[in-house]
Amino acid sequence: MRISMEEDKASVSDLLKRAMDGDLEARGALLAKYKPFVLSAVSKVLGRFITDCDDEVSIGLQAFDEALLKFRPSKSTSFLAFAGLVIRRRLVDFIRQQKQKRGNEISLDETLNIEDVDQFEAVERRDEIERFKAELAGFGIRLEEVAENCPRRLDARERAQQAARLLAEDDSIWAYVQRRGHIPISRLEGASGLHRKTVERHRVYIIAIALIYRGPYFYLRDYLEH
Amino acid sequence: MVSKKGVLMQVSGNTGVVLTRNGQFRKVRLIGEGPYEVGYEVEYQESLVTLSTVALVAAACLAVVVLSWSVLTSFRPGLLQGRVLAYVSVDINPSVQLGVDERHIVCSAEGLNEDGRALLAQVPTSGRKLHDAVLDLVSAAVKAGYMSHGQENAILIASVPGEGDSVPEPLLANISSIKRDVERELNSRSISAVVESVSGGSELRTKARELNISPGRMALALKALSEGAELSEDQVRRGLLGQIAGGIERLKGFKLGDSKPKQIDELLKQFEGKKLKFQSSSTPAAEQVGSESSDDRRGERENLGKEHVETHPAGGKPSNAKPSETKIKDSRASDSNGSHSQGQQRNDEGRKANGRGENSKR
Numbered sequence: 001m002r003i004s005m006e007e008d009k010a011s012v013s014d015l016l017k018r019a020m021d022g023d024l025e026a027r028g029a030l031l032a033k034y035k036p037f038v039l040s041a042v043s044k045v046l047g048r049f050i051t052d053c054d055d056e057v058s059i060g061l062q063a064f065d066e067a068l069l070k071f072r073p074s075k076s077t078s079f080l081a082f083a084g085l086v087i088r089r090r091l092v093d094f095i096r097q098q099k100q101k102r103g104n105e106i107s108l109d110e111t112l113n114i115e116d117v118d119q120f121e122a123v124e125r126r127d128e129i130e131r132f133k134a135e136l137a138g139f140g141i142r143l144e145e146v147a148e149n150c151p152r153r154l155d156a157r158e159r160a161q162q163a164a165r166l167l168a169e170d171d172s173i174w175a176y177v178q179r180r181g182h183i184p185i186s187r188l189e190g191a192s193g194l195h196r197k198t199v200e201r202h203r204v205y206i207i208a209i210a211l212i213y214r215g216p217y218f219y220l221r222d223y224l225e226h
Numbered sequence: 227m228v229s230k231k232g233v234l235m236q237v238s239g240n241t242g243v244v245l246t247r248n249g250q251f252r253k254v255r256l257i258g259e260g261p262y263e264v265g266y267e268v269e270y271q272e273s274l275v276t277l278s279t280v281a282l283v284a285a286a287c288l289a290v291v292v293l294s295w296s297v298l299t300s301f302r303p304g305l306l307q308g309r310v311l312a313y314v315s316v317d318i319n320p321s322v323q324l325g326v327d328e329r330h331i332v333c334s335a336e337g338l339n340e341d342g343r344a345l346l347a348q349v350p351t352s353g354r355k356l357h358d359a360v361l362d363l364v365s366a367a368v369k370a371g372y373m374s375h376g377q378e379n380a381i382l383i384a385s386v387p388g389e390g391d392s393v394p395e396p397l398l399a400n401i402s403s404i405k406r407d408v409e410r411e412l413n414s415r416s417i418s419a420v421v422e423s424v425s426g427g428s429e430l431r432t433k434a435r436e437l438n439i440s441p442g443r444m445a446l447a448l449k450a451l452s453e454g455a456e457l458s459e460d461q462v463r464r465g466l467l468g469q470i471a472g473g474i475e476r477l478k479g480f481k482l483g484d485s486k487p488k489q490i491d492e493l494l495k496q497f498e499g500k501k502l503k504f505q506s507s508s509t510p511a512a513e514q515v516g517s518e519s520s521d522d523r524r525g526e527r528e529n530l531g532k533e534h535v536e537t538h539p540a541g542g543k544p545s546n547a548k549p550s551e552t553k554i555k556d557s558r559a560s561d562s563n564g565s566h567s568q569g570q571q572r573n574d575e576g577r578k579a580n581g582r583g584e585n586s587k588r
Contacts, residue, residue: 122263122266122267123264123265124265125233125265126263126265127265127267129233129235129236129264129265130264132235132279133235133236143235143251144235144236144243144253145252146243146251147243147252147253149255150250150251150252153248154248155247157250158407159249161249192439205251209249211409220233220245222247223233223245223247224247224248224249
């Protein structure tokens with residue numbers, strides 16, 4: 001589930017461009033990278049937990065692939081939302097086929113317009129936000145507190161985000177955070193060279209951002225990346 | 227007021243919490259058409275403060291008051307001047323002393339030597355924040371060539387209370403941050419300098435004023451004397467800071483900033499009984515008052531040069547010998563080595579000024 005944000009920022013749009021131009025390697029890389037996303041999208045439509053063996057997973061992966069080919073970049077639409085929507089449509093088609101046992105392909109050539117994608121994205125994001133808030137509450141943090149403790153200055157924020165990234169990417173540190181509900185400042189300090197005060201002052205913010213980085217919040221993450 | 231966009235995370239009425247693309251969580255006022263739904267990207271206003279008309283009017287009134295206050299204080303520093311909280315002296319070699327009020331705003335400024343006065347004429351200080359004033363003074367001093375790359379530069383920032391026994395803690399904290407910023411400023415111009423700060427008590431204030439020496443030099447001299455150095459009045463008045471300390475390295479070693487104001491005052495008392503060198507020879511300086519003709523000055527400069535060199539043999543260590551004719555002759559030879567001649571020149575100019583007996587309380 002872990003996705004390195006650094007890497008993402010630099011390479012996703014590049015990979016996407018290459019994949020759309022027919023670069024198979026880039027397509028493979030994106031598929032691998034977004035497999036957790038595809039799994040989560042599929043399981044959400046089905047409303048149950050899934051494993052790699054389920055047929056629906058391959059439908060989802062195919063849909064993602066299809067999205068790679070069909071996506072036309074625009075300023076307002078995110079690829080992730082587009083892909084999410086394609087996955088859902090294909091799965092719904094698949095389920096219908098299963099039920100009716102007849103080829104019903106009406107939606108296959110249906111064009112997806114921007115409003116659809118945007119709305120889909122917003123709805124997906126709303127789900128994520130609700131889960132995110134619940135997870136924050138597990139740390140005893142309210143969303144207002146995050147807003148109140150959010151570093152205003154860009155450089156301070158970037159430092160805090162860097163700390164959050166370290167938290168999210170190190171399994172043992174993250175396990176500690178989850179168990180104790182607070183940040184192991186000395187370990188983080190050692191790992192990042194960040195000042196202890198930076199970490200202490202922005203504790204709430206760092207936890208919130210680390211949750212987004214680490215948790216199943218594809219759309220929120222996607223929003224932050226661009 | 228700029229409107230920005232973010233994903234709405236939580237909403238109540240027309241305020242909400244948004245997450246922006248650059249990772250800010252903000253509590254904001256939402257603009258644009260409702261209803262607002264969580265998950266959508268929304269526009270918001272920069273500030274959550276609801277600026278009703280009343281508040282706007284209040285803000286405007288406040289602005290007028292603040293504006294007129296700052297205008298008044300900048301043109302007539304004395305007019306609204308509160309009591310002087312503390313005096314902060316800056317010795318670069320132009321030496322200046324700034325009086326600050328409880329808001330750490332400069333409310334009086336005086337040059338403690340000719341160079342100091344010239345510097346103050348260039349740099350506006352009254353009505354400004356102490357921090358900004360000091361940094362500008364340092365910048366101007368660099369521009370004027372008082373400090374440069376490759377030289378042994380030193381800056382001493384000293385504070386003494388205006389009233390009461392000691393300088394309040396917040397001001398000391400401010401001064402140490404000023405000190406850091408001065409260091410940074412000099413670093414950025416790749417000028418190496420020892421920047422020290424020191425704080426004294428009321429005793430130091432009184433004594434420094436009495437002798438018309440900057441509290442910084444006074445404290446430094448006391449510290450040096452307590453470590454066994456012997457200093458002449460001229461050295462204390464006009465010597466380079468590094469030389470008073472007996473070398474630029476020792477100046478750092480003194481850790482003046484660490485000494486408690488009480489310690490400095492104690493030192494002062496300790497020396498009170500004994501006759502301080504620089505006290506005993508203070509009379510000639512006083513006699514300089516009024517001797518303004520250029521001839522006199524020239525004579526004075528020459529004279530000074532000798533004295534000055536006498537106290538600083540080539541190594542820069544304080545001389546253990548008392549001033550004497552022979553000594554002067556000896557060291558004149560070392561003068562031709564020229565190691566300190568630049569410093570001398572500059573220091574000399576301050577001499578006449580110091581004799582005048584300035585008083586900053588105007």
